[in-house]
Amino acid sequence: MDLMDFNKSWYDNFSIENGILDIPYEQINKERTRIGFGKYGIVYKTTCNLFGDIAVKEFYINDQEYIENFINEVRIHNLARHKRIIQFYGISRDAEKKLYYIVMEYANHGTLRDFLSKRNSMDLKERIRLVTQISEGLSYLHNKLNISHQDLHTKNILVKNGNIKISDFGKSKCFKHINNFSSNKIFNSSSFTLYKVSDIHSLGVIILELSNYRKTLHKEQLSSKICLKEDRLEIREKSRMISNLQLKPLEPVYLNNDKKSYIYSYDF
Incomplete structure (x- = not known):
């Protein structure tokens, strides 16, 4: 041949x-x-x-x-x-x-990182809108398709006409026959669960970058397992800190002027 x-x-x-x-x-x-x-x-x-x-x-x-x-x-x-x-x-x-x-x-506004670098400021509602859109895409991959992205960062998230488009599935995996697990088993032996948690970790780093308007050290080159090992230690430490805090009632953050659409945030 x-x-x-x-x-x-x-x-x-x-x-x-x-x-x-x-x-x-x-x-x-x-x-x-x-x-x-x-x-x-x-x-x-x-x-x-x-x-x-x-x-x-x-x-x-x-x-x-x-x-x-x-x-x-x-x-x-x-x-x-x-x-x-x-x-x-x-x-x-x-x-x-x-x-x-x-x-x-074609996404005419380029990557999310480029999109952020060209803006000097962004109000809270706009940041919440972008994070919500990223979460919608990631939820669809996880819950509808059983796909873990595995390389989620602001260079693999594109912006078209101001809206989010998740891209680049070169490292992604599809787990068609693996069921979702409850949150208390988030670090168990399921490969999909581990990869799913890695995506959630990446989402958190993206939120940090979006908030700070700068590139973060989000361990793009490290494997998911290394990220998870380090994050588990950080999660345990933060859990100890949070357990000693006195939380006030949840405060609503409104997305619209009519106050019909909102999310809740903790006021420490």
Whole structure:
């Protein structure tokens, strides 16, 4: 089997079996602007005859590991259908150069980190709105799809027209047959539970970065297990501190002037 037959075999079978749109490579504009990169691919802004402005994640595939990573990421993109998840359009390829593409919607405000860096101030309601949208997307991944993101930070969260779009599923895992566990078993042996807690930890760090308007040391390069080990020690220490505090009644923080939509916060 030559290179062309090999490429056609796994790519076409995967596309057909999963009902994924195979976008002819000729329909994607060759003029591109680099807007991001990851371990397995580079992300470009360009245009497409079918969808207009798009983002394409380019993969150079030369062995089985890269094929498996491409397939895993595309499968997760194809499963996710939510307004807080970047929209997936299809896949494309330049088989001769062994280049493969995930084709997605383009987020015109870039990453959340870039979005924050361009703003000098942001009121509480706006920050709560962004955190709520991130939480909506993460809840959808965890509770509807049983997917853990595993690489959630402000460079993998995009902003389109001021709204959140979670992106980059290169390290994500799908646990279709694992049930959710109660919170008192949050550190048990379930791999999904551990990965889920890691995402929640990342969400907390994102909230800190959003509050401080600066990049935080959120351990992007560390494994989930290392993060969890350190966080368990921190959680125990903070639990001791909180147990000695006298909490006042919950104070509402209103999101609208009519005071019909609100969240509660502790007033220490």
